Amino acid sequence: MFNITSLSTKLTDYFFALRDLWNVLKRKRSSKIGLSIVGFLSIIALFAPIIAPYDPNEQLLGKALLPPSLEHPMGTDHLGRDIFSRVVYGSRISLTVGLLVIFIGLLFGVPLGLIAGYYGGWKDNLIMRIVDILFALPDFLLALFVVSIIGRGLENAILAVGIFSIPIYARLVRGSVLYIRELEFIEGAKALGLNSFRIIFKHILPNVLPPIIVLSTLQIADAILVASALSFLGLGAQPPTPEWGAMVSTGRYYLRTAPWVSVFPGMAIFLAVIGLNLLGDGLREALDPRLRRLT
Amino acid sequence: MVLRYFIKRLLYFFPVILMVSFLVFIMIRLIPGDPARTIAGIMASEEDVERIRIQLGLKEPIHIQFIKWVSNILKGDLGISIRTNRPVTLEIFSRLPNTIELTIVGLFIAIIIGIPIGIFAAIKRGELSDTLLSIFALSGVSIPVFWMGLVLIYVFSLSLGILPVGERGGPLWTIEGLSHIILPSITIAAPSAGVFARITRSSMIEVLEQEYIRTAKAKGLKMNIIIFRHCIRNVLVQLITIIGMQFGYLLGGAIVTETVFAWPGIGRLLVDAIISRDYPLVQGIVLVYSILFISINLFIDLIYGIIDPRIRYE
Numbered sequence: 001m002f003n004i005t006s007l008s009t010k011l012t013d014y015f016f017a018l019r020d021l022w023n024v025l026k027r028k029r030s031s032k033i034g035l036s037i038v039g040f041l042s043i044i045a046l047f048a049p050i051i052a053p054y055d056p057n058e059q060l061l062g063k064a065l066l067p068p069s070l071e072h073p074m075g076t077d078h079l080g081r082d083i084f085s086r087v088v089y090g091s092r093i094s095l096t097v098g099l100l101v102i103f104i105g106l107l108f109g110v111p112l113g114l115i116a117g118y119y120g121g122w123k124d125n126l127i128m129r130i131v132d133i134l135f136a137l138p139d140f141l142l143a144l145f146v147v148s149i150i151g152r153g154l155e156n157a158i159l160a161v162g163i164f165s166i167p168i169y170a171r172l173v174r175g176s177v178l179y180i181r182e183l184e185f186i187e188g189a190k191a192l193g194l195n196s197f198r199i200i201f202k203h204i205l206p207n208v209l210p211p212i213i214v215l216s217t218l219q220i221a222d223a224i225l226v227a228s229a230l231s232f233l234g235l236g237a238q239p240p241t242p243e244w245g246a247m248v249s250t251g252r253y254y255l256r257t258a259p260w261v262s263v264f265p266g267m268a269i270f271l272a273v274i275g276l277n278l279l280g281d282g283l284r285e286a287l288d289p290r291l292r293r294l295t
Numbered sequence: 296m297v298l299r300y301f302i303k304r305l306l307y308f309f310p311v312i313l314m315v316s317f318l319v320f321i322m323i324r325l326i327p328g329d330p331a332r333t334i335a336g337i338m339a340s341e342e343d344v345e346r347i348r349i350q351l352g353l354k355e356p357i358h359i360q361f362i363k364w365v366s367n368i369l370k371g372d373l374g375i376s377i378r379t380n381r382p383v384t385l386e387i388f389s390r391l392p393n394t395i396e397l398t399i400v401g402l403f404i405a406i407i408i409g410i411p412i413g414i415f416a417a418i419k420r421g422e423l424s425d426t427l428l429s430i431f432a433l434s435g436v437s438i439p440v441f442w443m444g445l446v447l448i449y450v451f452s453l454s455l456g457i458l459p460v461g462e463r464g465g466p467l468w469t470i471e472g473l474s475h476i477i478l479p480s481i482t483i484a485a486p487s488a489g490v491f492a493r494i495t496r497s498s499m500i501e502v503l504e505q506e507y508i509r510t511a512k513a514k515g516l517k518m519n520i521i522i523f524r525h526c527i528r529n530v531l532v533q534l535i536t537i538i539g540m541q542f543g544y545l546l547g548g549a550i551v552t553e554t555v556f557a558w559p560g561i562g563r564l565l566v567d568a569i570i571s572r573d574y575p576l577v578q579g580i581v582l583v584y585s586i587l588f589i590s591i592n593l594f595i596d597l598i599y600g601i602i603d604p605r606i607r608y609e
């Protein structure tokens with residue numbers, strides 16, 4: 001039933017929760033820096049067509065491998081494309097990759113973790129054994145493995161990295177559910193005769209959200225790193241896509257004469273990942289008071 | 296008690312290996328379309344495709360194929376590389392030592408850089424040096440390894456000309472060998488050094504707040520003695536598991552690092568095999584990688600069981 005009063009209370013609740021979070025975040029300089037970097041990159045990604053002076057794939061005749069100048073702040077590559085414009089557009093790709101990867105992880109990992117943690121028994125056993133197998137191998141190897149099966153390409157790279165974020169979410173959520181399940185208010189909800197579905201989604205899920213938010217921030221960072229490494233190896237984004245990892249790879253052949261072709265896209269990856277990691281660390285402290293004293 | 300724990304861990308080890316080899320086995324059957332055709336390429340003649348089909352044993356029933364695959368592995372036969380026509384085991388084991396060499400040197404560098412940074416940052420907690428070291432550690436975790444490798448090549452090989460660009464220079468005890476491994480091993484070590492520093496720092500801080508440290512302070516022990524005799528030992532025990540895990544990540548990192556530095560290991564071989572669709576070789580390398588990784592974790596678990604008796608009772 002739609003109810004305007006309960007909706008507005010909810011919105012107010014969210015508003016206060018966000019304000020509290022912001023208050024804790026802004027107390028630490030590193031979280032502020034992280035948030036600024038992530039915000040900055042998001043704005044660049046959002047307004048890429050306005051910010052980029054050239055089309056990312058436009059090949060300027062006779063202007064190959066120009067060093068950085070006022071006209072081309074990051075120089076041009078071997079095909080005479082403006083690297084600054086390509087880096088700007090690349091932010092769209094990398095952020096999308098990160099978001100899609102955690103979307104896959106959330107979509108499958110969270111329900112699996114909720115089921116394993118809440119029901120226990122054979123469901124828990126089955127899910128966690130599969131998770132164990134996936135954890136038994138290094139994630140980069142697994143991602144390569146999947147790409148070798150389904151073929152190269154950016155979409156496939158996203159899928160490969162996404163699949164392996166599922167067990168990470170499942171394990172985290174299960175652990176939190178195991179703890180929350182034993183708390184009194186869940187006992188109360190059960191005593192009231194609420195069905196399991198309602199208990200899981202209305203009472204357990206909101207309490208698992210903080211660690212999920214922290215993990216997601218760090219996972220976006222990780223996804224950007226792994227996906228760009230795949231593209232660097234020629235297994236992810238294919239030319240002429242302005243993907244950062246692929247751009248670093250192109251520059252390899254001109255490293256001696258035109259290092260800027262590789263340097264700037266790599267710097268962009270570094271900046272994005274460090275920003276997300278700073279933000280993730282900050283969120284972890286903000287949302288997990290137990291950790292606050294450790295840092 | 297130790298024996299029972301060992302047996303339990305070993306019993307867990309074999310099903311995991313079996314599951315992983317099953318995964319690797321079905322891989323080739325999951326390739327969309329006709330795998331033999333995909334491997335041979337669009338231009339291949341029907342005879343070539345048929346030859347590959349027979350070579351891969353794709354014409355037999357699937358359970359027979361799996362049994363054959365497992366028994367061949369046990370005999371040390373991983374099939375024939377499509378590209379070079381040489382046995383996969385030969386291709387892998389001629390290069391595996393190079394990967395292990397790079398990984399171990401990288402792990403060593405990560406440990407001697409990461410752990411002292413973590414300890415020092417924890418002692419100086421909240422001061423400027425702590426902030427700077429923490430940023431340094433976070434940079435290690437956040438840097439794209441392939442890019443860092445290129446930057447190092449640009450600075451130390453192309454600009455300064457003091458270190459070689461890539462490839463292996465020979466045994467480690469020769470100057471040639473040592474100079475070739477410096478850049479790739481630093482590159483591969485960076486993320487792990489960051490992880491070691493971060494984890495050492497937080498577990499140091501945790502240990503420093505323990506009751507027994509307060510007791511040690513109360514009885515007037517010098518801070519240096521407390522740190523070296525009481526804290527670091529406890530932190531190191533916790534770090535053993537992390538070191539084991541990092542060994543696996545370094546093996547993963549070797550794939551990228553070897554490609555950047557043209558290091559003749561199985562990581563670069565894997566990338567080449569994927570690009571040229573040499574599936575028997577891909578299968579073989581993934582299997583060897585996995586067994587290596589799982590064995591290291593088993594080994595770490597066993598060591599941990601000896602050092603920390605509490606683990607055995609879980």
